[in-house]
Amino acid sequence: MKVTSINQRKDGNFNIQDACGKNYAAKRILCAVEPNLMASIFKKLIPKKTDLGKAIASDAFQAHPGIKFIIGYDKAYWKEDLFTGMCVVLGGKKVITECQGVPLTVSFDATCNVDNTFPKLSGIICGKVAQEWIDIPTHVLQEQLLQTLADLVGKSWPKDGVQYFKMKAWAGEKAAMASTLFSIGNMRHLHLLRKPQMDEKLFFAGTATANKFVFNMAGGAGAGQRAAAQIIKAIKPETFSVNNMEHFLSY
Numbered sequence: 001m002k003v004t005s006i007n008q009r010k011d012g013n014f015n016i017q018d019a020c021g022k023n024y025a026a027k028r029i030l031c032a033v034e035p036n037l038m039a040s041i042f043k044k045l046i047p048k049k050t051d052l053g054k055a056i057a058s059d060a061f062q063a064h065p066g067i068k069f070i071i072g073y074d075k076a077y078w079k080e081d082l083f084t085g086m087c088v089v090l091g092g093k094k095v096i097t098e099c100q101g102v103p104l105t106v107s108f109d110a111t112c113n114v115d116n117t118f119p120k121l122s123g124i125i126c127g128k129v130a131q132e133w134i135d136i137p138t139h140v141l142q143e144q145l146l147q148t149l150a151d152l153v154g155k156s157w158p159k160d161g162v163q164y165f166k167m168k169a170w171a172g173e174k175a176a177m178a179s180t181l182f183s184i185g186n187m188r189h190l191h192l193l194r195k196p197q198m199d200e201k202l203f204f205a206g207t208a209t210a211n212k213f214v215f216n217m218a219g220g221a222g223a224g225q226r227a228a229a230q231i232i233k234a235i236k237p238e239t240f241s242v243n244n245m246e247h248f249l250s251y
C-alpha cells in the first residue's frame with residue numbers, strides 16, 4: 001500500500017490515505033520512509049514553517065551518484081608497506097580533460113578472511129566526482145583509478161598486482177531509484193525525528209533518523225529498534241526493564 005497522505009481526524013485519530021483513495025484510521029503512526037517522502041505525506045498535518053516541517057522538508061537531504069569498486073590483489077601489498085589501505089581524496093589533480101579531478105574519493109581494505117579469496121581494496125567515488133566520471137569509458141576510469149592509487153602510495157603495485165577489478169555505478173540502477181550517498185541539506189531540525197511527536201502519537205524511523213550508521217542498513221535497523229522502544233514506552237512502559245529501554249532509546 002502506497003501512503004499518499006496522513007492527516008488528523010476530528011476525534012484525534014489519524015487518517016491515512018493510500019494511492020487508491022482508501023482511508024484508514026490509526027491511533028498512532030510510525031513513519032519509516034526517507035524524510036524527502038515524508039514531506040509530501042505530511043504536507044497538511046505538519047506545516048512547512050514549523051521545526052518539524054523543516055526536518056522533513058524536501059531539501060533536508062540531497063542524493064548524489066556513487067560509483068563503488070572492488071580491486072582484488074594477489075597479496076595485501078598495502079600491509080607490507082604498513083598502509084591500512086585507506087585513502088581519502090578531496091578532488092585531486094586533473095588527469096583527463098573531461099573531469100576536474102581524479103576518480104577516487106575513499107578506499108579501504110575490504111579483505112574478507114572468511115571466504116579465503118584475494119586481498120581486496122574497495123572504495124567509492126562520490127558526488128560531483130562520480131557525476132563527472134560516470135560517462136567516461138570504464139577502461140579509462142579503471143586506468144586512472146589505479147594510477148591514482150599508485151601515485152598515492154608511491155609504488156606500482158596498485159596497477160601491477162591487480163587480479164580483478166569490479167565496478168558498479170549505482171546511479172544508473174533503475175530499480176534502486178536512488179543513490180547510496182546523501183549530503184547534508186537543511187538538517188538543523190533532524191534530531192526532532194528521533195523523538196516521539198504529537199503527544200507520543202507520531203514516531204519516525206528509517207536510516208536517515210539514526211544516530212549511528214546513518215544511510216546504511218545498520219542505521220535503518222537501529223532506528224527501527226529505537227522507534228519500537230519509543231512506542232512500547234508510550235503504550236506499555238512496564239514491558240521493558242529500564243536498562244533495556246535506555247539501550248534501545250540510545251539509537
Ligand SMILES: Cc1cc2nc3c(=O)[nH]c(=O)nc-3n(C[C@H](O)[C@H](O)[C@H](O)COP(=O)(O)OP(=O)(O)OC[C@H]3O[C@@H](n4cnc5c(N)ncnc54)[C@H](O)[C@@H]3O)c2cc1C
Nearest residue numbers: 001002003033170176178179180206207215216217218220
Ligand atoms: C543502490 C543502493 C546501494 C546500497 N548499498 C548499501 C550497502 O552496500 N550497504 C549498506 O549498509 N547500505 C546500502 N545502501 C543503503 C541501504 O539500502 C539503506 O540505508 C537502507 O535500506 C535504509 O533502510 P530504511 O528502512 O531506512 O529505508 P528503506 O529500505 O528505503 O525502506 C523504506 C520503505 O518505505 C517504503 N515506502 C516509501 N514510500 C512509501 C509510501 N508512500 N507508502 C508506503 N511505503 C513507502 C519503501 O517501499 C521501502 O520499503 C544502499 C542503497 C542503495 C539505494
